[in-house]
Amino acid sequence: MDIAEVAKHTGVPASTLRYYEKKGLIASVGRQGIRRKFAPGVLDQLALISLGQAAGLSLDEIRSMLLPNGQPSIDRQLLASKADDIDALVKRLRAMSRGLRHAAACPAPSHAECPSFQKLLKAAASGAIEKRWRNTELKLSRK
């Protein structure tokens, strides 16, 4: 596949694909003349990358989870701990969603007077103190 084909299939712009290649997240399988040729497996790699991004991973973190061939590495405890992070995030997000829906529906003139909104805020505050939930246990894998 050439770069345009990959872009079309994945929605990832060609410029981004070149950028990813430079960063070492994907690899072309050679050139035809000067043009990159990609193996179809790159589509899976890109899916994995977008998945990682949705989960809040940086590109460097994502690369550290990929083997050179693009297959997920077997650093099992890293994977598991990342899954834990995501679960924690999911919990907070669901609280947020509930909170938003409540705010959208609550007839109270001021949310400051609403106990359930207060509870949401308190929960959010406690969560916020754990500074950035990213960049914690992955530090070791950074150069």
Place this chain on the structure above:
Amino acid sequence: MDIAEVAKHTGVPASTLRYYEKKGLIASVGRQGIRRKFAPGVLDQLALISLGQAAGLSLDEIRSMLLPNGQPSIDRQLLASKADDIDALVKRLRAMSRGLRHAAACPAPSHAECPSFQKLLKAAASGAIEKRWRNTELKLSRK
């Protein structure tokens, strides 16, 4: 409360508090001499801000949901649609978490050969096509 006190209570650095004030996300209630004084309510505002960030909102988006006094605005359908976005993200994240846990546990030598991992990838890819899930319905509120 002075800026250091707010920083200590919330974990948000003073530089960030000044930045947020410039951006219009929080407001001081005056000065003592040259120094900012904050009302205790700013703690709730900051909680709300961090909550919004965790949900993937930009600072501009968050500001658009706050009234000048820091209370959530009553644009109910905006709130509700954001909640929908968050629920969708939660769905993808839970898939991601399941996928990671599977990858961590799966004994297959290559995940390329594992059907459930394949399914995860396919789901991720389809989700990825909806380019940036942010900046969609909130565009109208941007200047």
Place this chain on the structure above:
DNA sequence: GTACAAGTTGAAGTCAACTTCAAGTCAAGG
């Protein structure tokens, strides 16, 4: 064989969200 759309490069630009810096102000303690 030539025109041209689509590819290539490295370098520079952009954007959000901060952080850092230099230079200055001020309140309080010794």
Place this chain on the structure above:
DNA sequence: CCTTGACTTGAAGTTGACTTCAACTTGTAC
């Protein structure tokens, strides 16, 4: 009174993830 340390400012710097640009090359259709 004077030093010290926490605050102030605007401007510039940083980081990550891209995008855009200018200048160039090439595969493909006619």
